[in-house]
Amino acid sequence: MKTSFLLFFTAAVLFWSCSMIKQEPLKEQNPFFTEYNTPFDVPPFDKIKEEHYLPAFKEGIKQEWSQIETIANSSEAPTLENTIEAMEGSGALLTRVDNVFYNLTEAHTNDELQDIAKEVAPLLSRHRDDIILNDKLFKRVKAVYEQKDGLNLTVEQNTLLEEYYKDFVRGGANLDEENKAELREINEELSLLTLKFGENVLGENNAFELVIEKEADLAGLPETSITGAAEAAGERGHEGKWVFTIHKPSWTPFLQYSEKRELREKIFKAYINKGDNNNELDNKEILSRIAALRVKKANLLGYKTHADFVLEKNMAKRPENVYAFLDQLWEPALAKAKKEAEEFRKMIAEEGKDFKLEAWDWWYYAEKLKKARYELDDETLRPYFKLENVRNGAFTVANNLFGITFEEITDIPKYHEEVKVFEVKEADGSHIGLLYTDYHPRASKRGGAWMSSYRKQSRLGGIEITPVITNVCNLSKPTGDKPALISLENVETLFHEFGHALHGLLSNCTYQRLSGTAVPRDYVELCSQIMENWATEPEVLKSYARHYETGEPIPDELIARIGKARHFNQGFETVEYLAASYLDMDWHTLTDAGELDPVEFENASLGKIGLIPEIVTRYRSTYFRHIFSGGYSSGYYSYIWAEVLDADAFQAFKEAGVYDQKTAQSFRKNILATGGTEDPMTLYVRFRGHEPEIDALLKRRGLD
Numbered sequence: 001m002k003t004s005f006l007l008f009f010t011a012a013v014l015f016w017s018c019s020m021i022k023q024e025p026l027k028e029q030n031p032f033f034t035e036y037n038t039p040f041d042v043p044p045f046d047k048i049k050e051e052h053y054l055p056a057f058k059e060g061i062k063q064e065w066s067q068i069e070t071i072a073n074s075s076e077a078p079t080l081e082n083t084i085e086a087m088e089g090s091g092a093l094l095t096r097v098d099n100v101f102y103n104l105t106e107a108h109t110n111d112e113l114q115d116i117a118k119e120v121a122p123l124l125s126r127h128r129d130d131i132i133l134n135d136k137l138f139k140r141v142k143a144v145y146e147q148k149d150g151l152n153l154t155v156e157q158n159t160l161l162e163e164y165y166k167d168f169v170r171g172g173a174n175l176d177e178e179n180k181a182e183l184r185e186i187n188e189e190l191s192l193l194t195l196k197f198g199e200n201v202l203g204e205n206n207a208f209e210l211v212i213e214k215e216a217d218l219a220g221l222p223e224t225s226i227t228g229a230a231e232a233a234g235e236r237g238h239e240g241k242w243v244f245t246i247h248k249p250s251w252t253p254f255l256q257y258s259e260k261r262e263l264r265e266k267i268f269k270a271y272i273n274k275g276d277n278n279n280e281l282d283n284k285e286i287l288s289r290i291a292a293l294r295v296k297k298a299n300l301l302g303y304k305t306h307a308d309f310v311l312e313k314n315m316a317k318r319p320e321n322v323y324a325f326l327d328q329l330w331e332p333a334l335a336k337a338k339k340e341a342e343e344f345r346k347m348i349a350e351e352g353k354d355f356k357l358e359a360w361d362w363w364y365y366a367e368k369l370k371k372a373r374y375e376l377d378d379e380t381l382r383p384y385f386k387l388e389n390v391r392n393g394a395f396t397v398a399n400n401l402f403g404i405t406f407e408e409i410t411d412i413p414k415y416h417e418e419v420k421v422f423e424v425k426e427a428d429g430s431h432i433g434l435l436y437t438d439y440h441p442r443a444s445k446r447g448g449a450w451m452s453s454y455r456k457q458s459r460l461g462g463i464e465i466t467p468v469i470t471n472v473c474n475l476s477k478p479t480g481d482k483p484a485l486i487s488l489e490n491v492e493t494l495f496h497e498f499g500h501a502l503h504g505l506l507s508n509c510t511y512q513r514l515s516g517t518a519v520p521r522d523y524v525e526l527c528s529q530i531m532e533n534w535a536t537e538p539e540v541l542k543s544y545a546r547h548y549e550t551g552e553p554i555p556d557e558l559i560a561r562i563g564k565a566r567h568f569n570q571g572f573e574t575v576e577y578l579a580a581s582y583l584d585m586d587w588h589t590l591t592d593a594g595e596l597d598p599v600e601f602e603n604a605s606l607g608k609i610g611l612i613p614e615i616v617t618r619y620r621s622t623y624f625r626h627i628f629s630g631g632y633s634s635g636y637y638s639y640i641w642a643e644v645l646d647a648d649a650f651q652a653f654k655e656a657g658v659y660d661q662k663t664a665q666s667f668r669k670n671i672l673a674t675g676g677t678e679d680p681m682t683l684y685v686r687f688r689g690h691e692p693e694i695d696a697l698l699k700r701r702g703l704d
């Protein structure tokens with residue numbers, strides 16, 4: 001997921017020069033400069049045009065800079081209110097444009113937006129550095145920080161102060177002028193490289209198409225897949241043919257079901273070679289430069305590696321702790337994966353075929369074996385997972401747990417026709433916030449699934465700001481006359497992102513800086529992953545998984561089979577994921593800032609842990625967006641780290657009842673509402689009564 005990726009306050013620009021004559025008329029029509037005048041004050045997507053962003057960014061930077069200067073040059077003695085809280089309240093316009101722009105460049109972008117992003121990235125990077133590296137301002141922050149024990153601060157105020165202080169120190173405020181200048185250059189270059197990296201992955205995702213002309217080449221594929229491919233062909237100018245792409249909803253079923261081994265190989269290789277095709281979208285040089293710059297930056301700030309720099313703020317604290325944790329899981333997972341491979345080899349032999357099991361065969365034989373062993377496959381389940389039913393199922397779970405309700409609002413601005421908006425209310429009818437959902441893939445959207453916000457919850461100075469949260473996914477679309485019928489994996493994704501959404505919606509914090517998902521990276525997935533547990537809980541399944549034609553609830557024996565198949569293919573899933581986590585850690589524990597050959601480096605990294613050739617790391621370096629253009633560098637391990645927490649936390653519900661009100665209220669109060677206001681382990685123990693234990697996770701994955 002993407003925790004809102006907003007710079008907590010953003011960076012200054014000194015290049016602003018625009019005559020008043022030109023500026024004024026533009027301001028009048030630019031929605032960012034006026035009241036939104038929309039329901040719940042949501043962004044007026046229908047009025048915002050591409051040309052509005054750049055002037056709004058520039059003006060936002062200018063305004064914030066002037067607010068920051070006022071704080072820095074104040075003649076009053078520094079206090080929490082006139083320094084830290086004043087900074088927290090600065091930059092409203094910039095936050096406003098930032099919130100719209102960076103959501104759309106992920107969910108619904110175009111060439112113009114991408115160009116603006118490139119223009120804005122160095123401006124924001126400079127602006128942020130101007131604030132962080134402002135000596136007068138840092139002196140004031142430091143002065144408040146040094147008196148903090150005598151200030152009688154609340155827990156939340158104390159955390160806020162510490163966070164701001166750390167931001168300055170980690171941002172280079174203690175460096176001398178020469179090093180500050182170098183840091184600025186590094187930050188600026190990184191801002192552009194990471195942007196370009198993501199853009200290339202998007203380009204590669206959209207570029208590939210497998211055009212099928214003969215019906216015979218569709219052998220084995222389910223009907224939903226074929227209809228989808230025919231529609232894609234029509235949209236892409238291949239009328240009468242079938243087009244498969246490397247977008248997940250198209251790619252995964254193809255690998256699972258296509259009997260044409262050479263076509264599976266083709267589409268599989270297209271996916272794993274993204275960013276590694278020596279074309280204009282190649283990411284090798286870019287990522288190697290990013291890794292090198294990160295080492296340089298870490299060293300400049302006094303850290304041995306980039307991972308040391310990042311992990312200091314996470315629950316894991318140090319790289320050794322992450323490696324030790326991964327190692328604990330790797331051996332049992334790899335052993336399980338090897339057994340799985342052995343079973344597939346046996347199947348191939350039994351079919352009388354004579355080829356070596358390869359990575360593009362894994363999905364196919366896994367699906368076949370699952371069907372044979374558990375009479376379960378994605379296609380059997382799909383009719384019970386109509387998208388709207390699943391979404392409503394997630395809403396019902398939240399209702400049962402917290403009493404909150406979701407009601408669709410149609411008369412409200414949206415950025416795309418597929419978007420839906422829901423008002424979220426407390427049991428007593430009072431307003432909590434809004435949830436936007438945007439569930440289907442399209443060329444303007446990047447791959448994956450994430451939660452983000454158009455507005456974060458806060459109440460600085462007693463002014464209640466309610467959250468506007470978004471869930472963006474790439475789930476199967478409706479095809480032909482059928483509604484969107486999604487896979488079990490998709491169901492879990494929907495619940496996952498919904499969990500993040502609840503974290504944003506049920507936030508009850510004073511400061512935006514600490515609210516909602518503004519928590520350590522290896523803690524944030526607790527709230528999302530725990531929701532996945534409810535998705536497949538028998539009594540919950542029974543309520544929402546209804547056949548899209550007959551309305552019949554999913555049969556008990558199918559639920560039982562889902563339960564039995566839980567551990568199936570978990571060796572593969574765990575190994576594929578852990579391999580990517582090691583790769584991430586290896587890239588970011590480099591101590592030398594020299595640039596490396598990424599393919600060689602990757603092979604060495606994966607060779608070292610003994611990854612078997614039948615499994616490819618979940619992300620190869622050249623399209624590993626999480627770590628080279630998202631916020632997960634040295635943090636990809638977080639998902640499984642947080643799984644220890646969520647497996648253990650869900651145990652509390654299992655023990656007391658999945659809808660037990662006391663447990664639910666404690667979870668809401670101690671985990672969902674508290675954001676980053678306190679140390680995560682303290683919060684967790686307050687909910688659970690003890691620190692998390694790894695056993696529940698090992699058991700869940702069948703690795704015990």
Ligand SMILES: [Zn+2]
Binds near residue numbers: 001002496500525528
């Ligand atoms: Zn997530």
